Amino acid sequence: MIIAERKPFEEIKNMIVGYKRILVVGCRTCVTICWAGGEKEVGILSSQLRLQSSRNGDELSILEATVERQCEKEMVTQELGDKVQDIEAILSMGCGVGVQTIAEIYEEKPVFPALNTTFVGMPEKEGLWIETCGACGDCFLDRTGGICPVVRCAKGLLNGPCGGTRRGGKCEIDPEKDCAWVLIYRRLEKQGRLDLMRKYYEAKNYRKVKRPGKIEALEA
Amino acid sequence: MNVDNNKIVAFCCANSAYQAADKAGKMRLCYPDNVRIIRVPCAGRVDVVHILKAFEKGAAGVLVMGCQEGACQHLTGNTRAKERLKYAGDLLKEVGIDRERVKMVNLAPDMAQKFICEIEVMMEKIKEA
Secondary structure (H helix, E strand, O other), X not given: OEEEEEOOHHHHHXXXXXXXXXXXXXXXXXXXXXXXXXXXXXXXXXXXXXXXHHHHOOOOEEEEEEEOOOOOXXXXXXXXXXXXXXXXXXXXXXXXXXXXXXXXXXXXXXXXXXXXXXXXXXXXXOOEEEEEEOOOOOOOHHHOOOOOHHHHXXXXXXXXXXXXXXXXXXXXXXXXXXXXXXHHHHHHXXXXXXXXXXXXXXXXXXXXXXXOOOOOOOOO | OOOOOOOEEEEEEOOOHHHHHHHHHHOOOOOOOOEEEEEEOOHHXXXXXHHHHHHHOOOOEEEEEEEOOXXXXXXXXXXXXXXXHHHXXXXXXXXXXXXXXXXXXXXOOOOHHHHHHHHHHHHHHHHHO
């Protein structure tokens, strides 16, 4: 799941200066789950913008819409329909992919991001999300008990742990953070696969995915 | 938002504050007529969006009135409301509205006097600004 967080209100406000009719578009997928850009957050931001504009005496018209998946062109065009016609600018509350999808569909309209897309991760508990995948293109999880050292180890070590593991299995970089390699050791121990800890792995090929990434499932 | 208005929206929990408001009426107690009472099943039902909408529609202050701490019929509704109000205060501050314009009040069903007192305190705060 893609994790994002809302930009500071001041920054959003400055982005849309000069535009009078704005459409705020949310997304019901990843950013809804991480409380950043769902229907509710669209309502909150729109309300804030309306309050701000009425206090300043601006005649700002804010429309709201939330699409099922902002990263799918078909869904965006189908769900936004003709709402975009009279709009001067679009404020996207989707991840970076969503912003770019909308920008590509409505090329003549300026599209502004209201969120900062931060990482690919999972919800740990209510209101807490952690980064779990670096999208490196060469998955290593079969050797580490399903825990990725590339993103969860502060140093991204493939052969750990380093000398910086602290008491209680914490990391020297951040005493609040678990050492990824201690977690890996414990997981492999449970699975009876500790022999994997003795293996040496060569440096990964981080060029496996050429940027920008592209996957074509069906060859023409 | 009309800065001259002094409307107060009071979201009242049906199990406590709404009954306190009702009791204030039965006791023939007077309180400002610019208060709009909205009956909610629990203070925990009040969302940040509801609070912002109230300001958007012209309220000058919002009170969320729920049960006393530890007495919520839904166990954590009032404590959740309190947390949400902190967040709502932050959002209001971002648009230049005093965060004290939104307040959580804990009441028992028989606290008619406190119900009125809290409304008057909010009224004073609005008049000061």
